Amino acid sequence: MDVARQIDAMVRALPVAVVAVDRRARVIAANDAARRLLGPDPLDRPFVTLLRNPGVNQAIDRVLAPGHLAASASDPGPGGNGGALTMRAAIGAGSSGREPYFDVTVAPLPATLGGGALVTLIDTAPVEGAEQIRRDFVANVSHELRTPLTALIGFIETLRGPARNDAAARDRFLDIMERETHRMNRLVSDLLSLSRVESGERLRPVARVDLAVLLGGVATTLGPAAEKAGVRIELDTGDAPAWIPGDQDQLTQVFQNIIENAIKYGGSGGWVGIALREITHEPMLRGPAYSIEIADRGEGIDAIHLPRLTERFYRVDTHRSREKGGTGLGLAIVKHIVARHRGRLRIHSERGQGSRFTIVLPQASAAQPPAG
Ligand SMILES: Nc1ncnc2c1ncn2[C@@H]1O[C@H](COP(=O)(O)OP(=O)(O)OP(=O)(O)O)[C@@H](O)[C@H]1O
Ligand SMILES: [Mg+2]
Numbered sequence: 410m411d412v413a414r415q416i417d418a419m420v421r422a423l424p425v426a427v428v429a430v431d432r433r434a435r436v437i438a439a440n441d442a443a444r445r446l447l448g449p450d451p452l453d454r455p456f457v458t459l460l461r462n463p464g465v466n467q468a469i470d471r472v473l474a475p476g477h478l479a480a481s482a483s484d485p486g487p488g489g490n491g492g493a494l495t496m497r498a499a500i501g502a503g504s505s506g507r508e509p510y511f512d513v514t515v516a517p518l519p520a521t522l523g524g525g526a527l528v529t530l531i532d533t534a535p536v537e538g539a540e541q542i543r544r545d546f547v548a549n550v551s552h553e554l555r556t557p558l559t560a561l562i563g564f565i566e567t568l569r570g571p572a573r574n575d576a577a578a579r580d581r582f583l584d585i586m587e588r589e590t591h592r593m594n595r596l597v598s599d600l601l602s603l604s605r606v607e608s609g610e611r612l613r614p615v616a617r618v619d620l621a622v623l624l625g626g627v628a629t630t631l632g633p634a635a636e637k638a639g640v641r642i643e644l645d646t647g648d649a650p651a652w653i654p655g656d657q658d659q660l661t662q663v664f665q666n667i668i669e670n671a672i673k674y675g676g677s678g679g680w681v682g683i684a685l686r687e688i689t690h691e692p693m694l695r696g697p698a699y700s701i702e703i704a705d706r707g708e709g710i711d712a713i714h715l716p717r718l719t720e721r722f723y724r725v726d727t728h729r730s731r732e733k734g735g736t737g738l739g740l741a742i743v744k745h746i747v748a749r750h751r752g753r754l755r756i757h758s759e760r761g762q763g764s765r766f767t768i769v770l771p772q773a774s775a776a777q778p779p780a781g
Contacts (some may be wrong), residue, residue: 412523412667413437426511426530430456432522446500446530456528460500465528468515474524492517500530509534525608549722553596553736557589592734599738603721604743606659614750618655620699620770621646624683628665633670634766638676641670646685651699653770659746664701666739667766671705673733674725675764678706687767693753697772704765710758719744720757 415647417438420427426442428451436459439598442453447459457466462502471477477492494517504709523706564582571580626645664683671681681691682704691698710718710725717723722737724730747754750770 431525432574441687453512454538462498464496465513469526472515472517501717557593560589561586596736599736603742606742608748610745614654614656617652618657620651620685623660628777631668633658635672638672639679640672640676641680643682651685653749653772663743663746666743667703671703675705675707677708680765691769694771698769700767700769701768706763709760709762709764715756
């Protein structure tokens with residue numbers, strides 16, 4: 410294979426955008442990712458006409474300058490990078506309106522490959538996206554903790570000052586303080602629960618759970634709350650047991666949250682239905698499954714909220730959810746637990762029509778060899 414073909418094959422084998430240039434900075438090879446970024450027809454053109462970024466073009470000039478490779482080859486130690494130069498550069502206009510940044514590396518090619526250089530462009534958006542999510546998360550947690558803390562500080566001051574000798578006010582304030590501390594406590598345990606579920610998400614559950622019994626238990630636990638809210642729970646699980654590979658505590662958490670939500674936010678309809686059905690073949694899961702549908706006749710959820718409902722801290726009405734003691738982490742935890750069970754969560758709702766949360770769970774874990 411001649412050198413040009415060798416370089417072309419090498420460039421095409423790389424999973425990120427790569428352009429090879431010759432000693433005069435003309436493009437001699439570019440893979441598909443690079444063509445998508447810099448244009449469909451880059452061959453034989455001077456690199457500077459593809460990308461007018463002074464930093465990157467200066468780096469190419471430096472790397473191609475006579476003596477650069479020899480100078481960097483004498484770099485001592487394993488930290489030497491073969492004379493490559495790295496920088497961050499804004500390239501093109503992002504569809505989101507934000508300038509997309511790339512980590513650009515210019516590395517010299519050895520003389521046996523004709524000299525020249527390899528220019529690698531790596532999109533920083535995925536990393537920056539993850540960093541943004543982390544920052545948002547920390548900001549959300551801080552905000553959620555600060556609200557009850559501010560209330561507590563305020564009441565402590567009042568109890569020390571104006572309300573010092575007012576027994577009735579003291580009792581009322583202590584009640585509120587108790588409620589706020591419980592809320593902080595719930596927030597912290599939900600956060601711990603979320604991180605535990607996330608870190609164990611790849612471990613498939615090995616125990617076996619009867620969904621019919623589990624749903625009966627959750628309905629009983631939530632009976633008093635439903636009664637208080639004037640909601641009748643209708644449970645239809647059939648007579649047969651419904652075994653699946655599952656984690657008892659986690660699945661209890663899933664149904665507790667969804668049924669509790671139906672009572673809390675959909676309770677105005679006065680009814681919550683829980684229906685368990687066997688599915689002999691669920692195409693999405695490629696096998697037999699159970700579906701559990703939890704429906705209410707409450708006010709429903711606007712379609713614009715549906716895709717974001719399982720995000721951490723996302724609430725349709727933050728004030729109302731807080732009032733009801735919610736942290737907005739319930740459905741985020743549900744999503745991760747369902748994923749760990751290789752199941753699916755679907756949400757149907759329309760304003761004024763009530764909501765329906767459907768969970769589909771496979772009857773056998775995919776790792777299990779088929780019987781027989
Ligand atoms: N059945 C429902 N009807 C109407 N809105 C709902 C229903 N279920 C959930 N929601 C909306 O989805 C939001 C997110 O629910 P999620 O369970 O994640 O949080 P939460 O109930 O507010 O807090 P937590 O579950 O942590 O106590 C709720 O705040 C509510 O606005
Ligand atoms: Mg909830």
